[in-house]
Amino acid sequence: MNEILKINHLKKTYHTLEKETVAVKDFSMSLEEGEFIAIVGPSGCGKSTILSILSGLEEKTDGDIFLRDKQIGYMLQTDALFDWLTILDNCLLGLKIKGELTEEKKEYVIALLKKYGLGDFLNSYPNHLSGGMRQRVALIRTLSIKPDILLMDEPFSALDYQSRLTISDDVYNILKEEKKSLIMVTHDIAEAISICSKVIVLSERPCTIKKVFPIHLTNGSTPIENRKTPEFPIYYDQIWKEIDYEP
Amino acid sequence: MSREQKNYLKKRKRKKLLIVSLQIFLLLFLLGLWQIAANQEWINTFIFSSPNRVIKTILNLHQDGTLYHHIWVTFYETILSFLIGTLLGILIATILWWFDVLAKVLDPYFTVLNSLPKVALGPIILIWFGANIRSIIFMAVLISIVVTILNIYQGFQNVDxxxxxxxxxxRAKKWQICMYLVFPSNFQTIMATLKLNISMCLIGVIMGEFLVSKEGIGYLIMYGSQVFNLNLVISGIALLSIMATFLYLLIQCLEKFFVKKN
Structure with a gap:
């Protein structure tokens, strides 16, 4: 396998008037091409900070990040669709910002939308779409710039349980088919096990890696099916115990 | 369509009709009462005037041709100050959003300017700019611009x-965030500010005309009160109400036009 991202001893400190907070103390990981990795941990432990740094939204305090010429796409907690733009224009936003909006790339985005069941909604506005569909649009908006690595920050947390399950299947299939790599941050252990092949458990803030679980499921397929495998509850239990849930 | 739906629609329509007819009735009732009170000499028509006299006064102004001149002057001044105040206000709000240090520095000044009754500056403005349209425009812009800046800047800051x-x-640049996100997401805020602004400008223009006293509806009212012609004063107020409504509708049309375009 081909390693495309390596993080060594990443550290991040925040400064406020009252104090200095170490959000991330020591975090290292590597990601191989096509690999799906989940980062789980107690809330407020600094999981999202790691993604923010990887996507360039925030500066790291210390440590090294090696990225081999790879494009990164960031999918946020909410879909953040612009109500005043059509579905197609929403998806073209990234290309427009980067000044790379060519006919060819536009065709690629339209093809993606059509392929993933949004062909009839190219010229609709976001408020006509269901939560799950909006999330799919947000994903295609992220894919429009052809990223190699996708970062997802609790991507489905705004959805109801039923839609969450369906959209995880959708996203999983889309990412596998488009041959992307994924790092997702979540507090939902079941989601992490069912989607990813490796789960990194973080400690309380200031966060460090507590344990890494490689996930091997017999007859694993899509996330919904993965939940039915015999190993699933065992992993769930192990990871649950690993995360400190302070009462 | 089911019978229930039809009944429902009918009910809604009837209610709407009722409200509109009551509104018209109330207006006619008040005007009628006023006229009767004048005819029966319950009130002194010299200081309270009457609908009849108001209509006559307006007809007189129409006959000697000055009516349209005064309406035009006030309308023109209002629109001009509205355009200046709005464009300048949006520009300044954008600059404040861009440079947040500047916004913090100017914050107390805006607070003071906002609470200061701008009429108090009238005499100075008159001396600085002279008894002409420039004073009037300056007054109206001053009154509308502070509210414009504060409202729009707040809208800009509340972007998701x-x-x-x-x-x-x-990796969007700041101007891209501004053009693609901040402006379009504040369309409603800007429209609401425009509606507020047009009435603020009318207030400013009338205050300016009181001061300058040369032409316009404000001048008619001022002049009327000075020569104790209350018919003229109330005619001026009636004309103003009509103009204010008209201007409001104008902005509403503008809003509809933009909504359709988007």
């Missing part, structure tokens, strides 16, 4: 942080 994060994740 997730959307800003999204723009930044695409």
């Amino acid at each position: 942080p997730q959307k800003i994060k999204l723009m930044k994740s695409f």
Whole structure:
């Protein structure tokens, strides 16, 4: 396998008037091409900070990040669709910002939308779409710039349980088919096990890696099916115990 | 369509009709009462005037041709100050959004300017700019611009942080965040400010005309009160009410036009 991202001893400190907070103390990981990795941990432990740094939204305090010429796409907690733009224009936003909006790339985005069941909604506005569909649009908006690595920050947390399950299947299939790599941050252990092949458990803030679980499921397929495998509850239990849930 | 739906629609229509007819009835009732009170000499028509006299006064102004001149002057001044105040206000709000240090520095000054009754500056404005249209425009712009800046700047600051994060994740430059996100997401705020602004400008223009006293509806009212012609004063107020309504509708049409375009 081909390693495309390596993080060594990443550290991040925040400064406020009252104090200095170490959000991330020591975090290292590597990601191989096509690999799906989940980062789980107690809330407020600094999981999202790691993604923010990887996507360039925030500066790291210390440590090294090696990225081999790879494009990164960031999918946020909410879909953040612009109500005043059509579905197609929403998806073209990234290309427009980067000044790379060519006919060819536009065709690629339209093809993606059509392929993933949004062909009839190219010229609709976001408020006509269901939560799950909006999330799919947000994903295609992220894919429009052809990223190699996708970062997802609790991507489905705004959805109801039923839609969450369906959209995880959708996203999983889309990412596998488009041959992307994924790092997702979540507090939902079941989601992490069912989607990813490796789960990194973080400690309380200031966060460090507590344990890494490689996930091997017999007859694993899509996330919904993965939940039915015999190993699933065992992993769930192990990871649950690993995360400190302070009462 | 089911019978229930039809009944429902009928009910809604009837209610709407009732409200409109009551509104018209109330207006006619008040005007009628006023006229009767004048005819029966319950009130002194010299200081309270009457609908009849108001109509006659307006007809007289129409006959000697000055009516349209005064209406035009006030209308023109209002529109001009509205355009200046709005464009300048949006520009300044954008600059404040761009340079947040500047916004923090100017914050107390805006607070003072906002609470200061701008009429108090009238005499100075008159001396600085002279008894002409420039004083009037300056007054009206001064009254409308502070509210414009504060409202729009607040709208700019309330842009969804997730959307800003999204723009930044695409490495958007500041002007791109401004053009693609901040402006379009504040369309409603800007429209609401325009509606507020047009009435603020009318207030400013009338105050300016009181001071300058040369032409316009404000001048008619001022002049009327000075020569104790209350018919003229009330005619002026009636004309103003009509103009204010007209201007409001104008902005509403503008809003509809933009909504359709988007």
